Amino acid sequence: MDKIRPDAAAALEGLLHDGMLIAAGGFGLCGIPELLLAAIRDAGTKDLTFASNNAGVDDFGIGILLRTRQVRKMLSSYVGENAEFMRQYLAGELEIEFNPQGTLAERMRAGGAGIPGFYTRTGVGTQVAEGKEVKTFDGEDYILERGIVADLAIVKAWKADDTGNLVFRKTARNFNVPAASCGRICVAEVEQIVPRGSLDPDTIHLPGIYVHRLVQGEHEKRIEQRTNRPRAAAGSTG
Template identity: 55%
Template sequence: MDKVLGSAAEAVADIPPGALLAVGGFGLCGIPSTLIAALADAGTDRLRVVSNNCGVDDWGLGLLLRAGRISRMTSSYVGENKEFARQYLSGELEVELTPQGTLAERLRAGGSGIPAFFTPAGVGTQVETGGLPWRYAPDGAVALASPPKEVREFGGRRYLLEQAISADFALVRAELADRHGNLVFHAAARNFNPLAAMSGRLTLVEAERIVEPGEIPPDAVHLAGVYVDRIVRADPADKRIERRTLLQED
């Protein structure tokens, strides 16, 4: 039952090239930076990643992207990662952009054993009809486009069929974990982390604090240990602020 490992390198050692990863975080909040750095050091490539965004140029998933280790991204937000934009527009990176709520539900459904679901998000757009560029050719032509989605009507309203996501591995950051894998997230750092954890067939967690079983009150648990397979200690200082806004005094 003790799921704590000695290092992040040990936790990611069996992630193979081409694996599908679900990675928690939103912007730069709740990013599993310790596990991502260990994966970057391992040299694993051709990774297919599902995450709300792809970090920034020199941190988080941006480390893997800059090294050419990611072949495909499923995201809802491109953000301000210039290398992400460069690789996508040059045909080096395949990108599936998905409405944010749809992405969250695809991860949750994958962890709940639900193969697909209907949603109104994207009805009447290219999400429905297809043709969104997933990959460009070097000459700028569209090499691979999104397919059309199945549409059904319920109660007089049209809905699109979206498929669930079940990842090979999930990378997640929590504030607190016990040795059995029960997790607590801090405030907004909860974001996509529980959903990514549910989606992974093997879920790797970095926690800022690790306690003994029973130290977390049952009502305080955000994600049950049944979803967690491995735990490593995270550096609590390894955090970044995406945008700093200061009050200008008169």
Template identity: 60%
Template sequence: MSTKRANSLEEVIDIVKDGDTLIVGGFGLCGIPEKAILALAEKGVKDLTIVSNNCGVDDWGLGLLLENRQIKKILASYVGENKLFEKQFLNGELEVELVPQGTLAERIRAGGAGIPGFYTPTGVGTNVAEGKETKEFDGKLYVLEKAIKGDVSFVKAWKGDQYGNLIYRKTARNFNPLAAAAGKITIAEVEELVRDSALDPDYIHTPSIYVQHIVEEDAYVKRIEKRTLREKQLN
């Protein structure tokens, strides 16, 4: 197997072009590919369609691309942490498709699995189902949802090897394996790039076939969206 290691994100970020559909792993700010997002913000590509669970916060994560006016459309399930998102949407600067969270995950998974669409009961009788085909199974109505594929996917993993095999850490796994599989080209950033054969095959979450480029990064910020503190309780 040939190595997929790149020395820096700058070497591979030019893969993303104006107008591309970009699938981005992460949940809130947990497990987001923050270094790839920063590199993309510096590059300045525009008219992007972003597929992600949410759009970061005003000054971090995908919120940085919003600030640069690089996003044309976003498909997400939750957008409540970003005032800039709200402003751009209300001003008609941003096209938004809200997708139920489980449906979004399955649409991305289906894209990676080569499944063009699936039926789900989620959203039947609501705005989510408007303009979509519905079908009855066993007396229950379902709506047809189409798979999502990306021109490029960004994912963040805990460990990886030079061939592109990835291991995620705890809840930071979230949408990352789905995103990795659904991109035509997947760029993975990892906290630790290990030597050959150092990863136990039984513990690999994303196999190398889904990854085209892997980059080792450090000094991660790993911000928390909402930090809540309480005074120490005395006995």
């Protein structure tokens, strides 16, 4: 099957519908599927639920879909630097289901592995546990968390071959692997598509069986927070 599409809009053709659940990889602005998010914005798909660690910033990442009011609900760990995310939540305009970060990653991984739910101590005795089943193991309470199975997963990788085997670069792997695995359909945007057989099997982070469509593109790679040490004075030996 030919998985490669000419652009992000073509990669999403026939997959989008109002009210769908989308799992998105990335952490802050690191490893986010920026081209696919822009294509979703341009398609005008609305009432979306996103499972993603956070929503980027106001004008980048999922933040662009918050600004156009295409997102109804976020399953997230972190509001982060996104002022519009915070404003919509506090104003009652956006539904948020907060998840501890490890729990969110495991919910995605479980969904991709066909595991409908799991028990965890994380969140016991807090608002996270409200309305959830509690079970005792070895004298300790655990809460039941459900696996996430998304209608669509969108992820960003460094390299792919034409079969969809993916390699992520350093910390950009973050949520991309579990997000990709939990989608009924997974679309990946990549920086490079290399010939089949050129990837060392030991370096492949996600097998191509999980990936249904690929698009190669240019990426902006913004830095969310830049911290620089003051420049040393001229002639300083410090």
